[in-house]
Amino acid sequence: DSGVTQTPKHLITATGQRVTLRCSPRSGDLSVYWYQQSLDQGLQFLIQYYNGEERAKGNILERFSAQQFPDLHSELNLSSLELGDSALYFCASSAGTARQETQYFGPGTRLLVL
Amino acid sequence: QKEVEQDPGPLSVPEGAIVSLNCTYSNSAFQYFMWYRQYSRKGPELLMYTYSSGNKEDGRFTAQVDKSSKYISLFIRDSQPSDSATYLCAMSANAGGTSYGKLTFGQGTILTVHP
Numbered sequence: 001d002s003g004v005t006q007t008p009k010h011l012i013t014a015t016g017q018r019v020t021l022r023c024s025p026r027s028g029d030l031s032v033y034w035y036q037q038s039l040d041q042g043l044q045f046l047i048q049y050y051n052g053e054e055r056a057k058g059n060i061l062e063r064f065s066a067q068q069f070p071d072l073h074s075e076l077n078l079s080s081l082e083l084g085d086s087a088l089y090f091c092a093s094s095a096g097t098a099r100q101e102t103q104y105f106g107p108g109t110r111l112l113v114l
Numbered sequence: 115q116k117e118v119e120q121d122p123g124p125l126s127v128p129e130g131a132i133v134s135l136n137c138t139y140s141n142s143a144f145q146y147f148m149w150y151r152q153y154s155r156k157g158p159e160l161l162m163y164t165y166s167s168g169n170k171e172d173g174r175f176t177a178q179v180d181k182s183s184k185y186i187s188l189f190i191r192d193s194q195p196s197d198s199a200t201y202l203c204a205m206s207a208n209a210g211g212t213s214y215g216k217l218t219f220g221q222g223t224i225l226t227v228h229p
Contacts (some may be wrong), residue, residue: 002157031215043158043202043219056215090157094215103217105150105157 003027004106006091012112018079021109023091025072031055031094032074033103034066038087049074050096081113117141120203120220129229133190137203137220140184144205144218147179149188152200152222161201162188193227200224 003026013019025032034046045058049068060066063081068074078085088110092103120137127133135149146165150158162177164170164186170177176189186205190197203220 002159004157033215033217035217042221045216045218048215050215058216092157102160102163105159107157 002104002106004091004093004104006089006106006109008109009107010110010112012114013081014114015081015083017081017113018077019081019111021076021078021089021091021111023074023076023093023106025074025091025093026104029093029095029104030072031096031101032068032072033092033094034060034074034076035090035092035105036087037090037108043090046076078111083113086111086113115140116221117218118203118205118220120223122221122223124224124226126226126228127193129193129195129227131193131227133193133197133225133227135188135190135201135203135223135225137186138184139186139205139218141205141207141218142181142184143207146206147177147186148204148206148217149175149177150202150204150219152202154199158202193225195227195229198226 005024007022030051033048037043046060048056052068066076088108090108092105094101094103118139149162151161152158167181174191178187200222202222204217
């Protein structure tokens with residue numbers, strides 16, 4: 001158990017809908033990262049927050065947004081969902097922002113868009 | 115062309131075999147190199163971490179980085195059925211810029227060790 005929790009574990013929704021994925025980092029970790037894992041693209045970095053502020057951005061679609069709250073939990077919002085958004089979404093956390101820090105991954109949320 | 119290339123396999127070996135997993139990369143800014151293991155329906159977990167070129171050993175696992183060739187390897191000695199998983203290489207660049215904190219992953223290699 002990495003100490004990172006994600007809810008829900010599974011999510012089934014329809015195209016055009018909006019969903020929110022939630023992540024609680026390990027105790028004491030200030031950085032939260034979101035990744036998307038699909039069969040064709042592999043594991044791809046979406047976005048990083050550090051202590052409530054956006055720190056790095058990857059291949060995140062404009063339909064997707066994220067935020068980190070004062071209690072350090074984070075939410076990833078996916079809107080106007082398309083079939084191609086079906087994937088595993090992972091949250092990871094690390095202590096700060098140093099390059100050599102280990103990122104600890106949560107168990108993921110499996111999203112299926114029908 | 116992807117920044118990190120990894121043969122997806124699948125790779126099937128008998129118990130006790132030496133396994134070699136490899137990744138190549140194109141971004142010379144990568145300085146930190148990692149190997150993650152991912153069991154089915156689980157999140158990735160860090161196996162090995164190496165900074166810049168060189169070797170690192172941890173039990174049955176050895177990680178090698180050759181920056182001149184932009185090539186990294188993970189060796190598993192005396193492989194066990196419990197090693198059956200997907201192995202992902204990951205890399206990150208130096209501090210600064212919009213890539214701060216970003217890990218770039220390979221596609222992952224599916225490994226099966228059969229008894």
